[in-house]
Every structure is written in C-alpha cells, then in structure tokens.
Amino acid sequence: MLDDNLKTQLKAHLERVTQPFEMVATLGEDEKSQELLALLQDINGLSDKITLRTDGQASRKPSFRLNRIGSDMGVEFAAIPLGHEFTSLVLSLLWVGGHPPKIEADVIEQIKSLDGEYQFEIYMSLSCHNCPDVVQALNVMAVLNPRIRVVTIDGALFQDEVNEREVMAVPTVFLNGQMFESGRMGVEEIVARLDTNSAAREAEKLNARDPYEVLIIGGGPAGAAAGVYAARKGIRTGIAAERFGGQVNDTNAIENYISILETDGPKFAQALEAHVKAYEVDVMNLQTAEKLVPGEEPGDLIEVHMTNGGVLKSRSVILSTGARWRNVNVPGEAEYRNKGVAYCPHCDGPLFKGKRVGVIGGGNSGVEAAIDLAGIVGHVTLLEFAENLRADAVLISKLKSLPNVEVITNAQTTEFTGTNGKLDGLNYKDRTTGESHRVEMEGVFIQIGLVPNTEWLKGTLELSKYGEIVVDARGATSIPGVFAAGDATTVPYKQIVIAAGDGSKAALSAFDYLIRTPAPVTAVSA
Known part of the structure; x- marks a missing residue:
C-alpha cells in the first residue's frame, strides 16, 4: 500500500512513539476494506509498539480506531486516510503513541478541563486542503480529553450517509448528532466554541x-x-x-x-x-x-x-x-450556502461526483474551477457576466476542449433555488436579450473575486x-x-x-x- 520511500519516512516518525497502542479495524469483504487492511498492515510492521486487531465492531465499514493500551481514546477513521489526510494519520499515530502535540500549554489545559460528553463526526474529502486542520484539531482534543470522541469520515466512501445528512461541503462537523460547523477551524477556535467563558478571559x-x-x-x-x-x-x-x-x-x-x-x-x-x-x-x-x-x-x-x-x-x-470571497448577493445564496452553494471547488468537488454543477465567474479562478470539476462531476455550466471569458487564453482553450462543459456569457445570475433545503438550480438573465433562463444543477461554485x-x-x-x-x-x-x-x-x-x-x-x-x-x-x- 505504501511505497518504500514513504515507509522509511513513516518508520522514522514512529520511532518517537513511547507508549504502546493498537489499531482496531472494522472491515467488510469489499475492495476498500482490503485497501485499508493493507495500509494498516504496512503501518503495523513499522513499529513494535503497534498492535493490529481486525475484530472491530464499529458501525461503519471500513474503519479503524486508535487506542492507547490501558486507556480509552476516541480517535477513529472511517476512511483510508491518504492524500491530504495522510499527515492527519501520522500525527494521530504519534499522539496516541505518547508523542506530545505542539500546542500551547494553556490551550492543552483548556482542552483537558472541558466538561461534558462530546461526540464529533467530521465529513471530509481526501482532496480537501482545508479538512486536515479540522481533523487534526479534533483528534488532538480526543487524545487529551477522554470525554471527546472523534470519527473522521471520507464522504466519498460513505456517499449514502452524506446524502442522508445533506452534507454538501467539507469539512462539515457534527457534534452529538447536530450540525456544529462547516469550514476550516483550528483547535483554539473549536475550544473557544465549547468553552463559553473563554471570550471574557x-x-x-x-x-x-x-x-x-x-x-x-x-x-x-x-x-x-x-x-x-x-x-x-x-x-x-x-x-x-x-x-x-x-x-x-x-x-x-x-x-x-x-x-x-x-x-x-x-x-x-x-x-x-x-x-x-x-x-x-x-x-x-x-x-x-x-x-x-x-x-x-x-x-x-x-x-x-x-x-x-x-x-x-x-x-x-x-x-x-x-x-x-465575494458573494453574488442574490436571493437563495445565503439560504443554500453549504447546501449546494460553495466557494472551494477543490474541497467540495468530490461531493458532487457525477452530478450537474455550475461555476459563476469567467476569470482564471472560475475557468480553472470548471476544468477541475469537469473531471469529477457529470456536467459543468460556467456562467460569465461579461460578453467574453476573462481567463488566460491557454485556460480558455483547455476549457473548450472538454466535452461536458457548457459556457454561457452575458449571464446575470438572479436567484438560487432549491427544494427540501438543498440547491436544485439557478435562474439567470441574458444581458443581451433580457430573457430569463433556468439551469438545473445540484451544486454551484462562486468564483467572482474578493x-x-x-x-x-x-x-x-x-x-x-x-x-x-x-x-x-x-x-x-x-x-x-x-x-x-x-x-x-x-x-x-x-x-x-x-x-x-x-x-x-x-x-x-x-x-x-x-x-x-x-x-x-x-x-x-x-
């Protein structure tokens, strides 16, 4: 699963582990379960302080839990944490293995003193560059405080769950079954949200x-x-x-x-x-x-x-x-933010695999977003307010070569619409004829500057x-x-x-x- 170079680097990191811990896997018969097992077996062979078990009883398959021997820690991955999340995995291995996290002492004490029971669920995608900060922040909190439990969920692996909970942006965090936050957060910000007296102090x-x-x-x-x-x-x-x-x-x-x-x-x-x-x-x-x-x-x-x-x-x-990010400022934008209206195609694009999406903005960022999304989603409609696209010629040429992309210019977005709390399309006015049109889509990425x-x-x-x-x-x-x-x-x-x-x-x-x-x-x- 891991190449020799990555194994060598990981082995060097795992030499910092001071306390024995176990990886407890819950696996099925599917291909992804076998991929996860191969990854865990590679890790298990790199340190004598790690034990691998495959008798986990978690509700999600495939998944695995990290637990320090003699304690009960709530660090779990319902994912094969590679890509952007590989660093999150490595840090979690080190922290569970006793290596101290690099956090200010007063923040550590604040985490340890949090009272109550906290069950966090993080939905992420492996291509999201914002997600690791949230995953790492919550995992270190779970290592420091036994009342905090965290499971990191790859939305691409659990698509039915994502659809059921209407997760349309990553990272999205649930706390005790209720929506907590969507977007990038650091450990200090999360702790401040939980510690109601922190602002006054x-x-x-x-x-x-x-x-x-x-x-x-x-x-x-x-x-x-x-x-x-x-x-x-x-x-x-x-x-x-x-x-x-x-x-x-x-x-x-x-x-x-x-x-x-x-x-x-x-x-x-x-x-x-x-x-x-x-x-x-x-x-x-x-x-x-x-x-x-x-x-x-x-x-x-x-x-x-x-x-x-x-x-x-x-x-x-x-x-x-x-x-x-600049908003379009039309009806429905705020209502469907993170429910189909998004701003980071690289982060949230995988959540719309095979679906119809739109991109608003014909500059470099908009055209680049459309190109990236075209390789993931079913169809992309790019809408530009001006008469022509404003992106670099090489980007426009690439965009026009893609078979599942439609470009509409002179398009003034007038409304985002939805059903059952989720985006289902947008309306725009043709600035040349004044006629109104509708485009049905399940997601739209706004790329119109700052x-x-x-x-x-x-x-x-x-x-x-x-x-x-x-x-x-x-x-x-x-x-x-x-x-x-x-x-x-x-x-x-x-x-x-x-x-x-x-x-x-x-x-x-x-x-x-x-x-x-x-x-x-x-x-x-x-």
Missing part, C-alpha cells in the same frame, strides 16, 4: 497588555511580513489575527511566490506563522477587530477594540485585514468606493500613525508576493513615523 488578557509600538491587525502575508520587519527593528510588536495566514489558508497550489517553486496555502500559512514567531512578536490569534479609535494628536496612543471586549493600544497600527474586510473601518479613515483602504506610496492611510497593506488596500494586483512586500514597506514606514514622533508618556519602550 481572553478580553481580560488583552486589556492587561502594555501598549505596543507597532500593532498589526491581520495575519496574512502582509501582516506576517510587517511583523517580521517591525520586530527586526527591535520595537515592541503585536499581531492580532482572526486566522493566521488569512486567505492563504484557502489557497490550493502556490507556484508564483519567488524562490519557492511550489507549495500549498496551509503549508505557506504555517511557514508565515513560524517565521513571525522566530522573533519577539506577541501573536494573538482568533481576534477580530471591530473599532479603530485614533489618538487626538499625532503621537497619541491608538486603540483597537476587539469583538470579545478587549482593547489593544499602540503608538502605530498597520491594517492588513485582507479580503474574502471583497476587502474593511466594514469595521467605515467612517474612521478614507476608503475607496470599493471599500479598500486608501494608501499612499508609503502605505500611510488618512490617519497619522495608521498604515495599511495587502488585499484590503487600494494597491493593485492582489497577489501574495505584493502583499508581503507592502507589509514590509508599511512596517518600515511605521518605524520611520515612530522615530520622528514623540512618544506619549504612557507608552512602553521596547
């Missing part, structure tokens, strides 16, 4: 922090670069991020970041955070800003109010809040008509001491490398501002 921690010299709001490429550049100047630097890595976490392949031939978004986001944490930067994750309060005079402390009630203060601020995360700044500083933060050549905004960088700004070409460069420039501009502006007596020096 976190606000107290933020309020107790001394003022920064540079406070960065947002932890994407722009925010991370700003953090590194500011910290290297030896000044007190903080980063408050809703999700470190930002939009990069939802990016599949990255092939145009200079000096890195190829990587993926989650791996790149992890590298950004590791680089920042190599310096003395105070990283505050899962923090959402809701208000910016400038000082009365240049040099006065600037306040950033967070949604949990905490307030951070700083002599200068860099705004790098990034952007998010919108800046700047709503909370309206009325505080200057924004463009598109909601972007207006900046000058130095990254300065309309407020002294407040700078901005990345996709949230008016800088053209929303690219990772450009955001990183602008973040670095904003940090240098902030430093220049600091050395030319008298510090208030309440500020704390580095």
Whole structure:
C-alpha cells in the first residue's frame, strides 16, 4: 500500500512513539476494506509498539480506531486516510503513541478541563486542503480529553450517509448528532466554541497588555511580513489575527511566490506563522477587530477594540485585514450556502461526483474551477457576466476542449433555488436579450473575486468606493500613525508576493513615523 520511500519516512516518525497502542479495524469483504487492511498492515510492521486487531465492531465499514493500551481514546477513521489526510494519520499515530502535540500549554489545559460528553463526526474529502486542520484539531482534543470522541469520515466512501445528512461541503462537523460547523477551524477556535467563558478571559488578557509600538491587525502575508520587519527593528510588536495566514489558508497550489517553486496555502500559512514567531512578536490569534479609535494628536496612543471586549493600544497600527470571497448577493445564496452553494471547488468537488454543477465567474479562478470539476462531476455550466471569458487564453482553450462543459456569457445570475433545503438550480438573465433562463444543477461554485474586510473601518479613515483602504506610496492611510497593506488596500494586483512586500514597506514606514514622533508618556519602550 505504501511505497518504500514513504515507509522509511513513516518508520522514522514512529520511532518517537513511547507508549504502546493498537489499531482496531472494522472491515467488510469489499475492495476498500482490503485497501485499508493493507495500509494498516504496512503501518503495523513499522513499529513494535503497534498492535493490529481486525475484530472491530464499529458501525461503519471500513474503519479503524486508535487506542492507547490501558486507556480509552476516541480517535477513529472511517476512511483510508491518504492524500491530504495522510499527515492527519501520522500525527494521530504519534499522539496516541505518547508523542506530545505542539500546542500551547494553556490551550492543552483548556482542552483537558472541558466538561461534558462530546461526540464529533467530521465529513471530509481526501482532496480537501482545508479538512486536515479540522481533523487534526479534533483528534488532538480526543487524545487529551477522554470525554471527546472523534470519527473522521471520507464522504466519498460513505456517499449514502452524506446524502442522508445533506452534507454538501467539507469539512462539515457534527457534534452529538447536530450540525456544529462547516469550514476550516483550528483547535483554539473549536475550544473557544465549547468553552463559553473563554471570550471574557481572553478580553481580560488583552486589556492587561502594555501598549505596543507597532500593532498589526491581520495575519496574512502582509501582516506576517510587517511583523517580521517591525520586530527586526527591535520595537515592541503585536499581531492580532482572526486566522493566521488569512486567505492563504484557502489557497490550493502556490507556484508564483519567488524562490519557492511550489507549495500549498496551509503549508505557506504555517511557514508565515513560524517565521513571525522566530522573533519577539506577541501573536494573538482568533481576534477580530471591530473599532479603530485614533489618538487626538499625532503621537497619541491608538486603540483597537476587539469583538470579545478587549482593547489593544499602540503608538502605530498597520491594517492588513485582507479580503474574502465575494458573494453574488442574490436571493437563495445565503439560504443554500453549504447546501449546494460553495466557494472551494477543490474541497467540495468530490461531493458532487457525477452530478450537474455550475461555476459563476469567467476569470482564471472560475475557468480553472470548471476544468477541475469537469473531471469529477457529470456536467459543468460556467456562467460569465461579461460578453467574453476573462481567463488566460491557454485556460480558455483547455476549457473548450472538454466535452461536458457548457459556457454561457452575458449571464446575470438572479436567484438560487432549491427544494427540501438543498440547491436544485439557478435562474439567470441574458444581458443581451433580457430573457430569463433556468439551469438545473445540484451544486454551484462562486468564483467572482474578493471583497476587502474593511466594514469595521467605515467612517474612521478614507476608503475607496470599493471599500479598500486608501494608501499612499508609503502605505500611510488618512490617519497619522495608521498604515495599511495587502488585499484590503487600494494597491493593485492582489497577489501574495505584493502583499508581503507592502507589509514590509508599511512596517518600515511605521518605524520611520515612530522615530520622528514623540512618544506619549504612557507608552512602553521596547
């Protein structure tokens, strides 16, 4: 099942196992059960601390459970965890085998103190690059707290179950039989959802922090670069991020970041955070800003109010809040989100195998999505608002060569429709004739660009008509001491490398501002 190179690497990892554990498989007579058995036999042969049993009695076949000898752990896979989930499998083997997870000590204590019984079910696909974060987060929680049970389910293996529970996006998580969340989540975010007192405690921690010299709001490429550049100047630097890595976490392949031939978004986001944490930067994750309060005079402390009630203060601020997927904003979009309306074709495409789907958007992302989906689904209808597709010529040529793809231009989507809580199609208007048309489909992927995360700044500083933060050549905004960088700004070409460069420039501009502006007596020096 595993090639020799992968076996060698896995064997080296398993040398870190300190406590014996068993893999308990529940198998049928089908081909997938035999594939899973072959995988488990390969793993079993790589460590003398692992025991394989095939007498499992789980309800799903094929599946297997990991359990430390002498304890009762709730880590289970109803899947053959290869592809993106192979890392999840390796980490679970290590954690169950006694290797300590790389989590902050206070988060570990928070997990261990969770009271109640938690039965999580995660529906994922092996091609989903967002799913491993959720799988790994919940599995480590199950290792640390015996009251937490987790089963990871490959939707492609259990299609009837997926259809019955109306799972139309991955990752989708159920808790104790009820829908919990759909989309990417980290361990801190999940724990915060379960620990109802965490927000108040976190606000107290933020309020107790001394003022920064540079406070960065947002932890994407722009925010991370700003953090590194500011910290290297030896000044007190903080980063408050809703999700470190930002939009990069939802990016599949990255092939145009200079000096890195190829990587993926989650791996790149992890590298950004590791680089920042190599310096003395105070990283505050899962923090959402809701208000910016400038000082009365240049040099006065600037306040950033967070949604949990905490307030951070700083002599200068860099705004790098990034952007998010743009919505079509028509009836039915919100109602059928994750019930047929989706935004990540690479993640959710396998859930629509053999079905009819649509793609809205004729730029590079839309055409690439249609090409990818054409190899999985039964039929793809691509709708573009403009008269012609806007993607690169090579992509358009590839798209037109596919037999199961239809392209409709001059199409203005007017409504998403559904039955029994699931999408069943969309309506559009022909912008040339004004006639209305309907296309029946079971899924639609929206690929029409991004919108800046700047709503909370309206009325505080200057924004463009598109909601972007207006900046000058130095990254300065309309407020002294407040700078901005990345996709949230008016800088053209929303690219990772450009955001990183602008973040670095904003940090240098902030430093220049600091050395030319008298510090208030309440500020704390580095």
